[in-house]
Amino acid sequence: MDMGRLGLREMKKQMTRKTIADAALQLTEEKGLDDVTIDDIAREAFVSPRTFSNYFASKEEAVLGAFNLGVDQVLDDFSSRRPEGPPLQTLCELMYDYARENPTQLRQAAQVTALELKNPSLRKFRVEREVEMIGQLSYRLGECTGTDANTDLYPSLVAAAAISAVSASLAIWSLRGLPDEDLPGLIQDAFNMVSDGYPTQRRTRPTRPLRNPSDPPQDLGIAADRP
Amino acid sequence: MDMGRLGLREMKKQMTRKTIADAALQLTEEKGLDDVTIDDIAREAFVSPRTFSNYFASKEEAVLGAFNLGVDQVLDDFSSRRPEGPPLQTLCELMYDYARENPTQLRQAAQVTALELKNPSLRKFRVEREVEMIGQLSYRLGECTGTDANTDLYPSLVAAAAISAVSASLAIWSLRGLPDEDLPGLIQDAFNMVSDGYPTQRRTRPTRPLRNPSDPPQDLGIAADRP
DNA sequence: CATCTGTTTGCATGGTCTGCAAGTTTGCAT
DNA sequence: ATGCAAACTTGCAGACCATGCAAACAGATG
Numbered sequence: 001m002d003m004g005r006l007g008l009r010e011m012k013k014q015m016t017r018k019t020i021a022d023a024a025l026q027l028t029e030e031k032g033l034d035d036v037t038i039d040d041i042a043r044e045a046f047v048s049p050r051t052f053s054n055y056f057a058s059k060e061e062a063v064l065g066a067f068n069l070g071v072d073q074v075l076d077d078f079s080s081r082r083p084e085g086p087p088l089q090t091l092c093e094l095m096y097d098y099a100r101e102n103p104t105q106l107r108q109a110a111q112v113t114a115l116e117l118k119n120p121s122l123r124k125f126r127v128e129r130e131v132e133m134i135g136q137l138s139y140r141l142g143e144c145t146g147t148d149a150n151t152d153l154y155p156s157l158v159a160a161a162a163i164s165a166v167s168a169s170l171a172i173w174s175l176r177g178l179p180d181e182d183l184p185g186l187i188q189d190a191f192n193m194v195s196d197g198y199p200t201q202r203r204t205r206p207t208r209p210l211r212n213p214s215d216p217p218q219d220l221g222i223a224a225d226r227p
Numbered sequence: 228m229d230m231g232r233l234g235l236r237e238m239k240k241q242m243t244r245k246t247i248a249d250a251a252l253q254l255t256e257e258k259g260l261d262d263v264t265i266d267d268i269a270r271e272a273f274v275s276p277r278t279f280s281n282y283f284a285s286k287e288e289a290v291l292g293a294f295n296l297g298v299d300q301v302l303d304d305f306s307s308r309r310p311e312g313p314p315l316q317t318l319c320e321l322m323y324d325y326a327r328e329n330p331t332q333l334r335q336a337a338q339v340t341a342l343e344l345k346n347p348s349l350r351k352f353r354v355e356r357e358v359e360m361i362g363q364l365s366y367r368l369g370e371c372t373g374t375d376a377n378t379d380l381y382p383s384l385v386a387a388a389a390i391s392a393v394s395a396s397l398a399i400w401s402l403r404g405l406p407d408e409d410l411p412g413l414i415q416d417a418f419n420m421v422s423d424g425y426p427t428q429r430r431t432r433p434t435r436p437l438r439n440p441s442d443p444p445q446d447l448g449i450a451a452d453r454p
Numbered sequence: 455c456a457t458c459t460g461t462t463t464g465c466a467t468g469g470t471c472t473g474c475a476a477g478t479t480t481g482c483a484t
Numbered sequence: 485a486t487g488c489a490a491a492c493t494t495g496c497a498g499a500c501c502a503t504g505c506a507a508a509c510a511g512a513t514g
Contacts, residue, residue, distance in 0.1 A: 009480055009491070016492095037469065048494050053471065086427050124351040127358045131350065145427065150402050153395055153417050158425050160391035168383040175377050190380050197424040198385050200313050200372065236460070236511050243461095264500065275463050280502065455514100462509070470501070479492070484485100 024062035083144040092191035165190035251289035319418035392417035
């Protein structure tokens with residue numbers, strides 16, 4: 001039997017996980033993470049403190065668990081693609097599409113930035129996740145470009161550049177107050193800047209318009225093949 | 228009075244700090260950080276556990292404290308410079324010079340990578356430091372290029388690119404076994420790759436020779452002004 | 455020397471993490 | 485349905501960690 005794709009057991013587990021994560025997030029927003037104990041979170045989520053530890057290794061992981069960044073999914077998409085064209089361009093397209101199609105998750109991701117301002121202990125954990133992503137992406141880039149991520153600079157640098165592009169876009173978007181529909185444009189700008197070699201002092205397109213005909217974002221990647 | 232630039236009190240403090248950090252490092256290499264307690268480190272350093280906590284907030288900080296990366300110094304140098312030329316080129320020059328002049332400290336920095344393989348809990352703390360550096364650098368870049376790091380992508384992206392270049396160089400250098408005199412070349416390669424927009428599949432120059440006349444590293448930054 | 459300040463230390467407290475064993479729920483096959 | 489096995493929850497215990505406080509101590513200063 002298939003039990004609707006997922007056994008009752010697994011369903012409950014996912015639900016418990018989400019309940020705990022949400023409780024952690026809510027309490028953190030209320031009182032600040034430093035004034036929240038694992039016992040508080042467990043009580044709020046109707047589980048024992050011991051069970052909390054079965055799901056998350058720390059308060060911080062729980063809070064971050066409330067955000068399903070979904071970027072992993074993009075990385076999976078990238079991994080399953082046939083290598084064609086400059087990796088940065090592919091990644092930009094994937095991220096751009098993802099940002100347009102999943103505004104909610106991206107909005108959540110950007111909220112982490114705000115949380116971090118009031119709860120600095122979260123930072124370690126978020127950036128560790130980012131570095132983890134860079135590692136995976138770097139490995140995959142090595143595979144599909146025929147370079148060795150352990151020997152060659154190329155995969156690590158490209159991976160780091162791509163993740164920074166997204167990360168920086170989210171940060172700025174957050175500081176701008178999360179204006180609707182702005183993020184995909186920011187992401188494209190970031191990738192363009194990266195693959196153009198960081199042209200000096202070119203300013204980021206202001207909040208609006210999203211599309212500026214005189215500065216077409218489609219020029220992406222052309223710089224990536226120049227010797 | 229000046230007491231030879233530094234009072235006895237301050238001298239002792241620095242010495243205690245270093246003693247603790249060294250003890251932390253040694254024990255970590257012996258037994259692995261997970262099997263080392265703060266009490267162990269304190270005993271090894273002839274201080275009370277309470278004093279350990281006066282100096283470091285955690286075991287991990289203590290271990291990292293044994294490495295004086297000195298990159299902060301480079302950032303200070305950068306901050307005190309008159310803005311001229313593309314920032315990435317300036318940063319490359321500074322880092323290149325620093326790498327040539329301070330092989331010991333760079334070697335130490337690269338050793339952190341090795342430590343991380345056996346002690347994953349260190350990672351969080353190291354990358355947090357890196358992100359901290361990106362933040363500072365980004366702020367300074369905003370200042371000296373007339374852009375706002377809170378609004379504009381440019382400063383954050385350049386800062387992230389520069390730090391990744393160094394970080395990736397160190398990682399690969401470490402994996403290659405820290406061959407003498409290789410690092411400055413790697414750093415230049417990394418910065419070149421960054422400021423050329425990550426040309427696809429260009430392979431990193433092999434371990435030797437350090438200087439390859441047919442691939443002059445002096446072409447740095449020329450891509451940074453192309454519109 | 456006398457005093458003032460900053461450091462070390464022990465102690466106490468509250469919080470976190472992990473293993474273990476007992477009890478409960480779910481999955482699955484009969 | 486019934487029963488068994490695997491997985492999950494929970495309480496408890498033990499080790500570790502972080503921090504405030506106050507007393508003792510040592511360097512600085514005049």
